[in-house]
Amino acid sequence: MREADPGGHVGVSVESASAWVRAWADAIATNKQALTKLDSAIGDGDHGTNMDRGMKAAVDKLAGSAAADVGTVFKTVGMALVSKVGGAGGPLYGSLFMQMGSAAGGESELSPEGFATAFEAGVNGVVARGKAARGDKTMLDALLPAAEALKEAVGQGTSWPDALRRAEEAAREGMEATIPLVARKGRASYLGERSAGHQDPGATSSHLLVECATETLAKGSS
Amino acid sequence: MREADPGGHVGVSVESASAWVRAWADAIATNKQALTKLDSAIGDGDHGTNMDRGMKAAVDKLAGSAAADVGTVFKTVGMALVSKVGGAGGPLYGSLFMQMGSAAGGESELSPEGFATAFEAGVNGVVARGKAARGDKTMLDALLPAAEALKEAVGQGTSWPDALRRAEEAAREGMEATIPLVARKGRASYLGERSAGHQDPGATSSHLLVECATETLAKGSS
Amino acid sequence: MKKLINEPDDVVREELEGIAAAHGDAVRVSLDPAYIARADAPVAGKVGIVSGGGSGHEPMHGGFVGRGMLDAACPGEVFTSPTPDQMLEATKAVNGGEGVLHIVKNYTGDVLNFEMAADLAKDEGIEVEAVVIDDDVAVQDSLYTAGRRGVGTTVLAEKICGAAAEDKRSLHEVADLCRRVNGAGRSMGMALTSCTVPSAGEPTFELGDDEMEIGIGIHGEPGRERMPLEPAARVVERLAGPVVDDLDLSEGDEVLAFVNGMGGTPLIELYIVYNELRKLLDGRGVRIARNLIGPYITSLEMAGCSITLLKLDDELTRLWDAPVVTPGLRWGA
Amino acid sequence: MKKLINEPDDVVREELEGIAAAHGDAVRVSLDPAYIARADAPVAGKVGIVSGGGSGHEPMHGGFVGRGMLDAACPGEVFTSPTPDQMLEATKAVNGGEGVLHIVKNYTGDVLNFEMAADLAKDEGIEVEAVVIDDDVAVQDSLYTAGRRGVGTTVLAEKICGAAAEDKRSLHEVADLCRRVNGAGRSMGMALTSCTVPSAGEPTFELGDDEMEIGIGIHGEPGRERMPLEPAARVVERLAGPVVDDLDLSEGDEVLAFVNGMGGTPLIELYIVYNELRKLLDGRGVRIARNLIGPYITSLEMAGCSITLLKLDDELTRLWDAPVVTPGLRWGA
């Protein structure tokens, strides 16, 4: 059973959703070189730059808009990513946020269940767009386990911060598990066996996304 | 007065002229990298390769022909150089040998005076073709002093080997004296002040030519 | 990083400004969203052809905009596919009422962004067909992977489809032709050096002084295999061998032979490669009926080359020979 | 040394074989003595134009043989001027009875060998005029030195004189025109990297990772000055400034702006350079009426660029626009 919430509410507001987005933008900026380096090893060395350009645009767009509901926050971010990132990352992360936004709908605040459902919808959006599966050595190797862990933890009544922490752990494991894999999707697949031994850049940026959730979405809860 | 010649004759025969050419070809081959390196510093890095290609062709041509006189030996070499070397070196060394050949005429053997005169004519051919003067940092800085020293020594009745040695010394001094010079002719002149501090490649190959003379033309004399 | 640029972030915009200034008589350049279109676009009654991809492959694609080739090209950031809004605007700008063909190189990013753009264009009532080029035999094809990359055949497809569109063929016909070119063309590339993405500032990979990378793509991705340097004759065998096999070329076949420079390799070397290629093809009885030699689909300043062979028939040859007037490829006018 | 070659000694011969195989319909290649001539040479009643120089500058000169440009080109070894017998044979091959113009870049070797060739040709009764191109403002001109080098203006002179020869102008007129182009064109170049002569096997000079060389020639000769890397805008000032000054360009003048790649610099950077150049010229009220952007007079795989400005008048513009059909430059046909 979920613990009582002394702070009054548990969940994801327009403010905390925006804070999450900003935190991810910061994390991407901080890790820009590292992401690009990972992408240089098995891709084309632009993942950090691309995501940084896109997330800076997303944060700007968000600041300029007065989103009244969580769905609008996510859709704004998704559209910014689609129109500013390009590459594989743009449409994929764009789909993640746009589908999350659709699932979130017009709510001004999402419950933990609501967020877990929206996040799952977003991840399914990535699957639908990119047609990759778990084990293909992509961002989905971090996103799918995170979505599942979050849903399960919330379903089991785990406290909201703990549920987010479990999602982060799942994302981290999934990210690290990409290291030995031979890529089957994305640019790394061109390398065949040579793609093994390197961590997937998209899984790494996805882990950052979930990690930022533990720091921002749990705010205001015990 | 010239010393008595116990060996019977002093001078330059078809054989010794040919030996001189072959010795220079060998010296160029041995110093190919070094010449090219000098040319890289203040030119375009091809002097060693060019001269090696040309002298190999000259030696081949000489072997294939049965030159009956010294003039023909030199003209054969000059024509091979003109048609195989290219660059500045081709026409300049070509002129040297062709003019030497003209001056040598149909003699089957040149006296020391005859050779000194022919060599001077050759060097003047280089002057006429390239319009450079002493101090311009070119091959002439080795050739002109060598021709003068040879002429003077022979005129003074110095022994033939000693006369050749004096010519070699003059060529060496002239070659070394190119180091501090700022080039006024050839590719090195494009460098302006930056050409100072480097030895001229053409003066270096010219010194080799005179050095080979001391080893080959003095043969058969005391 | 040694490049003639100003700020890394401004590379693509400044390049586009340069193209606009240099070729303003022939092309129209939009900076935001970024695309290059024929000055006379849309051409009424003609199928429009749009391509695009990351920048850094110049002259592809922007240099191929003009009569007889592309109607528009969308340049992304360096090595990053462009975005759907660029493609949508370019598609709208060149739609002459007969629909628009998207020629897409098979990279996840390019395919996904062009898919989104096609959906948006269809929403606006524009008929769009997309053909994905996947001609790189260095990559194993499979249903379960991203499949082969799109490389050199893209240039040939753009030229040939451009000629067909000038002939006023229908969208469906031009798209079919494009698929046919894709089926008849195969490529493989190699690198002597890596390249440096301006925003990364460092070479994408490191190669020893005596090493080369075989089976590279056009984005500085490492290749399939790293090995000691070899003479040009042997390199050509490594590249052309798999291409000839994959195309199943046999005695009497005619091909277009395309020897492409990766950006940092000068023409003198490409002619030596071409010389080896013609000897190899001679030996198999394959006739080179047409050729293209030069840096046409590049990877920034990478040194290396790729070989593309396109099996020709009379129709493809005729369309290849048709006039083309672009900054990057020009003949017949 | 990383090059797509076989043996260093075979580079030029194999390149020529490649050119013969690729462009056999348009040019005739003689391997010994080495020269490339128009397939239809000699053209009766037309002045023949012959140029030549060391190899390693491709497409110059061999790539400029064809209608509207050169009748023949003589390739020397890499960076080594060709020999008189090559020039003589080429001159004989293209003499259509109206005499032959030799376009010679001002390097001691080129000048001396062409002088000898002209003497030999005259002995055989062929009228020859030689024009020496010396447009490089990086080199101080003086009566007592070898004078300025011949660089980018050579390409423009070959194109413009080629057009005049097609118009059936006399040898004297075409030679005068060539001198006029030489007087109206000035260039300056820079290098980001050195280049490696195949037979030398090592870079001709060494440049630090953060250094560039200003005022280079086209043979890997070191330049006038070595300095820290700078943004493209500043580099363009360093190159174009002296050119504009030397030509004494002023408000209202029209120029042909030629941004040339040295062999290892990709097109994307050349467009950025062009963009800076047009801003600089805009600022001085000089109008770019024509442009040429690409690697046309190269220095093997050297990274860098040169800028050439040619002051235009109506005649030069018209001759520039005239059709040209060569492997390296083509329009109007």
Ligand SMILES: Nc1ncnc2c1ncn2[C@@H]1O[C@H](COP(=O)(O)OP(=O)(O)O)[C@@H](O)[C@H]1O
């Ligand atoms: N089909 C796909 N589905 C999900 N993720 C993918 C797919 N293809 C690639 N990715 C992810 O995209 C990442 C690369 O993104 P990015 O570098 O921005 O794009 P690009 O490969 O176009 O340069 C990969 O590390 C991988 O995680």
Ligand SMILES: Nc1ncnc2c1ncn2[C@@H]1O[C@H](COP(=O)(O)OP(=O)(O)O)[C@@H](O)[C@H]1O
């Ligand atoms: N005008 C000249 N007169 C005499 N010697 C010259 C002249 N110009 C150049 N040289 C000599 O030629 C040498 C260079 O020869 P080489 O490298 O074969 O020719 P290139 O400069 O054409 O590459 C210089 O080192 C210099 O000694």
Ligand SMILES: [Mg+2]
């Ligand atoms: Mg990438």
Ligand SMILES: [Mg+2]
């Ligand atoms: Mg030299």
Ligand SMILES: [Mg+2]
């Ligand atoms: Mg990319």
Ligand SMILES: [Mg+2]
């Ligand atoms: Mg030379």
